[in-house]
Amino acid sequence: MLKQLEKAERKWGGSNTLIDHWLDNRRQLLINYCQIAGIPPYESTEKALPTVKTVKEFCDLLVDYVSEGHFEVYDRVVTACERNGTSSQSLARNLVPRISETTDSALDFNEKYTESVDDQILYQLDKDLSSLGHAMETRFELEDELLEVLHTKHS
Incomplete structure (x- = not known):
C-alpha cells in the first residue's frame, strides 16, 4: 500500500493542495497501520502487541481519513466531474458508493477498538488488521481512480 501511495504522490502530487493534503493524510494513516501491524519497515524485534492507546490513536486517524474523503474530497471531485462531462460524472457516481462500502469496515474496526475496555481485545488485532488492510x-484503489479522472480530465 505504501508503494501504491508513492506512485499516487508522484503522479498527482503538487497538482492540487486538497489532493496533496489528502495524500499526506493517507501516508500518515498507512505509516500508523504498518506500525501497529508490525509490517516492514516498522516490524519490531520484540513480539509484543501494541498498546490499546496506540490502537485508539490509529482509530482516530482512520476515522479522520474516512471522514475527510466523504465530507470534503469526494464532494469536490464529484462536483468537478459533474461540471465537465457525463462520462466523468458517471464514473464518479459509480465509484463513490463502492468507496463507501469500505467505510463500514473502517467504522466497525474503530468501534470495536475504541469502545473496548478490555485489553484482551488486542488478541484479535492481527485478524482485524488484515481485514481492514x-x-x-x-x-x-478506488480513490485513485477518482483522482485519475480529476487529474486527467479536469486539471
Missing part, C-alpha cells in the same frame, strides 16, 4: 487497499 484489504478494505483500505480497495478504498485506495
